[in-house]
Amino acid sequence: MSILRANPSLRDTRSYFASFGPRPKPALRPSVMPVEERLPAPSETYEAEEARPPDIHQQPRSHVVASILNPIHRRTALVKLQTPFTDRQLESIATGMVYLEKLGLVSVLVIENDRLPKGEDGERAALLEETMRIVSALENQGAKARPVLGAVVRLGPKPGDEDAEQRDFAVPEAHTFPSDLVHIRSALRAGEIPVIPPLALDSFCRTVRVDANDVVAALARGMVEATEADGHKRDATYDGYSDEFDLTPLRLMIINKEGGVPSYARSGMPHLLVNLDAETSYISETFDPRWRASHPTALSNLSLARTCLAYMPPSSSAVMVSHRSPSSLIANLITNKPAVSSSLPHALLQGNRKLTPHTPTLLRRGLPIRVLRSVAEIDKPKLKALLEQSFMRTLDEDPFWARLERHLDYAIVAGDYSGAAIVTREFEEREGATSGTPIAYLDKFAVLPSHQGDGTVDFLWVALHDESYGLGLPFSANPNGGKQGEGEGCDLVWRSRADNPVNKWYFERSSGHLRLGKWIMFWCDAEKRLKTVEGRRGSAGLSIVEEWEHDRLPRWADVIEKIPSSWKP
Missing domain, CATH: 3.40.1160.10 (Acetylglutamate kinase-like)
Structure with missing residues (x-):
């Protein structure tokens, strides 16, 4: 019951078996024997071979029996x-x-x-x-x-x-x-x-x-x-079910x-x-x-x-x-x-x-967390490698970097580019000109496959929270190299393909979502603003739709649907 209450995911289960599951038997190299040793002697008969008593010391232990006795x-x-x-x-x-x-x-x-x-x-x-x-x-x-x-x-x-x-x-x-x-x-x-x-x-x-x-x-x-x-080395006779321990x-x-x-x-x-x-x-x-x-x-x-x-x-x-x-x-x-x-x-x-x-x-x-404010501070080869390994796609480099030069707000980097979150400023375009309040858009959120499951994802998202929709509250003053809690929080918006398996994780962390054809638009409301409005209303709490929420979803949807893909076809 304790294991069931832990609600392990498929990744958790695989990780557990990788650490505690039976070790596979290493492949044995075929021994090369001289021809004369492999051929039976002329006087040796099949009956004589059958009559020979087995050497119990050299009998290999059954893997089925061994796995049951020591699984x-x-x-x-x-x-x-x-x-x-x-x-x-x-x-x-x-x-x-x-x-x-x-x-x-x-x-x-x-x-x-x-x-x-x-x-x-x-x-x-x-x-x-x-x-x-x-x-x-x-x-x-x-x-x-x-x-x-x-x-x-x-x-x-x-x-x-x-x-x-x-x-x-x-x-x-x-x-x-x-x-x-x-x-x-x-x-x-x-x-x-x-x-x-x-x-x-x-x-x-x-x-x-x-x-x-x-x-x-x-x-x-x-x-x-x-x-x-x-050296934790095993000899050639190790069968994967030894009584040894790590x-x-x-x-x-x-x-x-x-x-x-x-x-x-x-x-x-x-x-x-x-x-x-x-x-x-x-x-x-x-x-x-x-x-x-x-x-x-x-x-x-x-x-x-x-x-x-x-x-x-x-x-x-x-x-x-x-x-x-x-x-x-x-x-x-x-x-x-x-x-x-x-x-x-x-x-x-x-x-x-x-x-x-x-x-x-x-x-x-x-891992150490740092916030970069300009493209010049970004190690482009390392970020490219991170994005391509995480998304398993090829980055269309020239348009991607050119877009970041125009729109980058900040990038949060975990360790030596083991993970990164890229936030850009997006504007409405009306009659060829930008207008309105900029939208904080989560352009990329990536973690190397080797660091998925070791806490890096949560560390990175907490830093993202502290720099965007959580900014301005005391618990956002973490030492991540950014604003350390000082300033006004803003709504954070991003999109994800409708068939993305990560969407379940996004649903749990977003304030809401809207389906846009092949995309799902997610957003997180600025927490300081929610806290302020709720405090003013007292026991009445928040209404279903506040004044500042009117017309924002169509505006966000219109902007983010026009953002070009970063990947080569």
């Missing part, structure tokens, strides 16, 4: 568990861990006790007791768990880090070598969940308590480096009592999706001091997520979740998406029943 490819997740929890709360968390294991995600748990001050007598004994309590909770739910009571990380930066280039994330204050992970490897290979207290070896080989964030960050880096050192963490999960990171845009309700590359500093700067009491570890966990995801694969994500939402972990595993899309209109987000103080925050490494 999933196991992956690992790093989990930070911020205790203390009651027995009932631990039972709920353990149930979630067991479900994840059944789906192929085996957790490596690192515990932290927020109520146990550092340096007190008996703190190590208390941590070990808490570790055993969590092991018992997991085993009571049917899982196999192993306490790893010794230190698996070493205190201090990793040798050689002092010579490394300056990084834009916090380097872990601990490190680990592949040989230190032997107990974690052993537990995972045996199908057990390792449970690790926040201990480290200092330079005198003493075991000392450290911050759990340092242990988690050191493991994230160390497990990735250990996998790289292994040590590289696929997910980072932070389970606590406070939930996700509070959002300034939603009056303290959690952020839904965070672009760590672009938003970390701004979230820290806008963190309300009143939230420090209710969410004391939110910013430190935000920093932890950025550090870990910097080492983990680009497809990885982190989730900050309350112990009240264990089913959210299953939904995140299947879809790798937030509970509610952050690019939906704010009116829908504010009234959505799925949004509660315990809604998880999904964090992705993300």
Whole structure:
């Protein structure tokens, strides 16, 4: 039921099977044997061949049997568990861990006790007791768990880090070598969940308590480096159903009592999706001091997520979740998406029943976002490659660039042209001259196929919202290199072919649509104007058609239908 409630799309399902489905057997090269070895000896008969006992050690295992016995490819997740929890709360968390294991995600748990001050007598004994309590909770739910009571990380930066280039994330204050992970490897290979207290070896080989964030960050880096050192190579006899596992963490999960990171845009309700590359500093700067009491570890966990995801694969994500939402972990595993899309209109987000103080925050490494105001700032070859790969058509370059020179308002670029949104100014033409207020027209919205499903689409649309129909409101002040919330919002209009499979996504994010033959015209109303009009009317709200809405649809339709195609026939 938890999987069904996650409502995975076809793309989500394919992504899940790509990570956890059985690995195909690599093609074996045909062995070339000398002719005399391939031909039977003259004295050898068919009967003698039949009478020979089979060599059971060389019998290949049936793929059908193997796939039934071990149908999933196991992956690992790093989990930070911020205790203390009651027995009932631990039972709920353990149930979630067991479900994840059944789906192929085996957790490596690192515990932290927020109520146990550092340096007190008996703190190590208390941590070990808490570790055993969590092991018992997991085993009571049917899982196999192993306490790893010794230190698996070493205190201090990793040798050689002092010579490394300056990084834009916090380097872990601990490190680990592949040989230190032997107990974690052993537990995972045996199908057990390792449970690790926040201990480290200092330079005198003493075991000392450290911050759990340092242990988690050191493991994230160390497990990735250990996998790289292994080369993750399979020999020619690997049949795709081995008991081996992938040590590289696929997910980072932070389970606590406070939930996700509070959002300034939603009056303290959690952020839904965070672009760590672009938003970390701004979230820290806008963190309300009143939230420090209710969410004391939110910013430190935000920093932890950025550090870990910097080492983990680009497809990885982190989730900050309350112990009240264990089913959210299953939904995140299947879809790798937030509970509610952050690019939906704010009116829908504010009234959505799925949004509660315990809604998880999904964090992705993300991409930097910048706004370009002139064609001269655009890298034409990269934008051309992006558009052609995204739309799978050939760009008619000369007319396209000439049109942008005349009409470009701005272009929003994600990363190194992994995605882009191009907005132009369109005018009515009457008797050979332009007239009226310009129309903000979304000319192109494109994301590379390799970045579809990793959050780039939502990050790009949120930036587009902040520069157009969401401009002028406090929650549009994101650091995307544009106007940062200052100015007046405007209606945003665009068109899409009637048979475009993306239209479902547009329907959910637009204020309305109008069918125009082979096209569908979409638009988003300026949110500040809607809020102002609604405030003036008080309890009466908005009417069906406001004065400023009269005749605008025919005018928009007339303009956008005349916009030429950007593609070669």
